[in-house]
Amino acid sequence: MCLKCILKHADSCAHGGIYSVDHRLVKVDCSSNVNPLGIPRAAIEAIKKNVGRISPVYPDSECKDLKAALSRFLSVSTSQLTVGNGAVEIIYWFCQLYAKKRVVIPVPTFCEYEVAARRTGAKTTFVALNDSFRLDPNLLIEKSRGADAIFLCNPNNPTGMLSTKDVKKVIKNLDSSTKILLDECFIELVDKPEANTLIERIGEFENLVILRSLTKSFGMAGLRVGYSVSSPIIAAKFSEAKIPWNVNGLAQVAAIAALSDAAHVDRAREIIKKERQCLYSRIKKLENFVPIESDANYFLVRLKKADSTSFRDLMLKKTGVLVRDCSTFTGMDSSYIRVAVRTRKENMLLLRALEEMDDV
Numbered sequence: 001m002c003l004k005c006i007l008k009h010a011d012s013c014a015h016g017g018i019y020s021v022d023h024r025l026v027k028v029d030c031s032s033n034v035n036p037l038g039i040p041r042a043a044i045e046a047i048k049k050n051v052g053r054i055s056p057v058y059p060d061s062e063c064k065d066l067k068a069a070l071s072r073f074l075s076v077s078t079s080q081l082t083v084g085n086g087a088v089e090i091i092y093w094f095c096q097l098y099a100k101k102r103v104v105i106p107v108p109t110f111c112e113y114e115v116a117a118r119r120t121g122a123k124t125t126f127v128a129l130n131d132s133f134r135l136d137p138n139l140l141i142e143k144s145r146g147a148d149a150i151f152l153c154n155p156n157n158p159t160g161m162l163s164t165k166d167v168k169k170v171i172k173n174l175d176s177s178t179k180i181l182l183d184e185c186f187i188e189l190v191d192k193p194e195a196n197t198l199i200e201r202i203g204e205f206e207n208l209v210i211l212r213s214l215t216k217s218f219g220m221a222g223l224r225v226g227y228s229v230s231s232p233i234i235a236a237k238f239s240e241a242k243i244p245w246n247v248n249g250l251a252q253v254a255a256i257a258a259l260s261d262a263a264h265v266d267r268a269r270e271i272i273k274k275e276r277q278c279l280y281s282r283i284k285k286l287e288n289f290v291p292i293e294s295d296a297n298y299f300l301v302r303l304k305k306a307d308s309t310s311f312r313d314l315m316l317k318k319t320g321v322l323v324r325d326c327s328t329f330t331g332m333d334s335s336y337i338r339v340a341v342r343t344r345k346e347n348m349l350l351l352r353a354l355e356e357m358d359d360v
């Protein structure tokens with residue numbers, strides 16, 4: 001990846017989602033990567049049941065009941081947990097606390113690491129993934145010498161690829177003074193989350209923060225609940241950084257109800273596994289698209305002919321199907337889009353839209 005591509009978007013951070021375009025045009029959103037089954041019924045019922053009681057009162061600033069539910073769900077202590085208004089809020093606290101002079105970011109990846117680090121005045125060292133979008137652990141370790149912090153995303157966004165072995169190698173070989181934010185926001189939607197998560201090893205690394213999100217796993221993007229698992233010392237520092245009542249009351253009860261329905265995520269994982277393979281192989285047969293293999297609920301598609309921004313806009317206008325234009329990812333050019341793996345019906349609409357665009 002060229003330096004020009006890496007520097008191109010250094011000061012901006014665009015996202016997918018229906019509000020990234022004229023939302024009235026969107027019939028199927030394949031640009032955001034949330035659980036294809038949406039929010040669990042139990043969470044909707046909890047909101048309906050509690051809206052009258054909860055809306056007039058201030059929420060629990062400490063999210064005690066939610067932390068207790070997360071503690072049971074993850075088998076970690078509540079003192080290791082931090083709850084944020086989405087995982088993104090925790091990324092900003094992490095940078096506020098630890099990104100002082102320089103941070104290391106493998107690219108392409110989720111853009112908020114870069115923006116949050118810049119806000120604290122830290123310099124960013126971008127380390128490009130190789131041409132197959134893989135991490136070079138040795139290079140990362142070398143570039144991280146003397147850095148305040150490093151960001152790792154497993155599976156990575158936008159590639160959807162897991163690099164658990166390389167991530168472990170990097171974490172083990174970093175100086176303990178370098179803080180690590182390991183973003184596992186999509187890990188519950190890969191085929192084998194338990195074989196890839198580092199949550200049960202959190203006690204081994206005082207400098208590690210593992211980030212998770214109910215946005216993705218339980219389809220709750222609009223409610224905004226994310227959390228992290230870290231040492232109790234880091235969790236206490238996060239607690240000092242937060243504003244009061246950062247997670248609203250309805251989001252808290254919905255999250256507690258969602259966590260009681262872990263089978264919801266298991267069902268989504270089964271669908272994603274089957275649908276990802278089906279969608280991938282059908283796209284592969286098309287003339288002008290090259291799908292890139294992924295472990296998650298989304299994957300990249302290389303466009304042989306089109307520019308990704310005009311492609312996204314034209315496809316939305318013609319078909320009502322929205323995909324993620326990847327030209328805004330640092331380290332990427334305008335030849336990729338990212339598609340989410342959704343239910344069979346929605347995936348077929350995406351496929352039909354791509355077929356229609358294949359002739360354009």
Ligand SMILES: Cc1ncc(COP(=O)(O)O)c(C=O)c1O
Nearest residue numbers: 086087088110157185213215226
């Ligand atoms: C890798 C990654 N981490 C974190 C987030 C933010 O998650 P949340 O919605 O919980 O703030 C996103 C959102 O797209 C993401 O892609």
